[in-house]
Amino acid sequence: MARDYYGTLGVSRDATPEQLKRAYRKLARELHPDVNPEPAAQERFREVSAVYEVLSDPEKRKLVDLGADPLDPSAGMRGAGGGMGGDPFGGFGLGDIMDAFFGGGGGGGGRGPRSRVQSGSDALIRVELTLEECNSGVTREISVETAVLCTTCSGSGCAGDSRPATCDTCSGRGEVQSVQRSFLGQVVTARPCPTCRGFGEVIPDPCQKCGGEGRVRARRTISAKIPPGVADGMRVRLASQGEVGPGGGPAGDLYVEVEELQHEVFTRDGHNLHCTIRVPVTAAALGTSIPLETLDSEEELTLEPGTQPNTELVLSGRGMPRLRSSGRVDGRGNLHVHVEVVVPTKLDSKQADLLRQLAQLRGEDQPELATTGRAQGGLFSRLRRR
The missing domain is CATH 2.60.260.20 (Urease metallochaperone UreE, N-terminal domain)
Structure with missing residues (x-):
């Protein structure tokens, strides 16, 4: 089945880049492994991240709108076979053909290697606060487990004084090209290098602590200052306290969500x-x-x-x-x-006698039915007037 890119993020096809970003961040906060450890949620998180990476790239988004699946280049243009039967592009994706005509082949300057250093994701943690703490504000020490910078390699991913080396497979271009024949003639395709994964360089001697990632998972304590007046469901943003990115990239934000406890006196x-x-x-x-x-x-x-x-x-x-x-x-x-x-x-006899005396003094020993409008007097007096 064709992949529903926009449906995966829950947006319309004409969504703006800002709407795409908001939708992705909302899903990421719900599905992030730190928040939802379920295997299904982790798989969904990877899918959402991959889809957002495609739609946030204007060129890849154009291909999606044309019916291609950039995450599965071999699938080509969905439904483009018409009555010809099978794949009219002979197994080539639309992205392959676009590359062939618009700069992807023939040595005409490809997309180039992508940076190993990338920004980290946001993280979410919930804290319980009493009504008194919501009223006065509080500074809470929070224990959170996120990806942090590897202190052994300082984010480089390399062991000791070693350095990344140029990839021999792609010669540092980050992509490899191949020439195949189709009904359009000779087609040159460019794909991310399988050896360096598109980075253009490899780490021959990776850091033993982080395995070349430049980051490790660790539990740390953060001091979160929560202002007076917060309410249930509100989030406090702690800038750059989220996940450190691959390659030691800048950290995302940490959001502290308030769960207000019920008070025994006040609502x-x-x-x-x-x-x-x-x-x-x-x-x-x-x-x-x-x-x-x-x-x-x-x-x-x-x-x-x-x-x-x-x-x-x-x-x-x-x-x-x-x-x-x-x-x-x-x-x-x-x-x-x-x-x-x-x-x-419950009244004892003395209390009951006192109340009877009070009722007699106030003329309330014979209660009357309450009236409304111009009718006056009790029930029996109104019956007599009829």
Whole structure:
């Protein structure tokens, strides 16, 4: 089956280079071996990386849009056989023919060797933070395993004082050419050199520690400063703390994703906090003062006499910090306190007598059905008026 390059990254055929890059980074963070060690995820990560490398190259992308498969040059132009039967190019890929006509053959200046030094990938790690830590900010020591620069060879990949040598197979060009015949005539094809893998040079005496890669995997501890106001799912970027690239290339970034733990008292809604206090019916009727421990200080909460159930009190500026995109804090949200009035369910005889006396004093010993609109009085008085 034809390889679906755009579908692999989850983008449309008219995606911009920036959209391709964002899609690739999103998938790489989900599938990277440091995040997802499953074999299937690792295979998928390699496929996504190869597809992105093709689509990020304008020339290779043109070939994909024409129906070729640059990752499988022998496949040539998909579906181009029409009614001729088989491959009309005699086993040559479209890239081979393009090379033959536009600079790939006849000694006319090929693409040249590619650099052994390449940029590293980004890495992702998740940390759990309490609501208090999200409120105040925290500096957390994080243990992370990534590819780091090989200290033995300093990224060169060579052992001791040895140096890379020019590849004898391709003479340093990074590609080899072959001449074959097809229905178009003599076709010169250029492919990456199988000996040096397109680098144009080989390492005859590789470093014993990194095997010539210029990098090794190691666990290290990083100090991550997380600003006040972060929330669940937010990511803090640590520049150049990700994977070191092949050949000791520049490291990618490390993203620290926040997992906010549930708080036993406060519920978060963006920048605002919510909590519930339970007060006896007597305290709601008479009024009272309640000490309330917020995330930053202790507040004296005043309930006016006659406080009703479901009353909401708002303490301005006692919520979470508002974190701007620049990382600075711009004000705070509010704390919403919800009042729940608790009605006693068990009374002794003395308590019951006192409540009956209170009901008689207030004329509440005969409750009436609540009315709406212009109708006044209880249920029976409204029945009598009919």
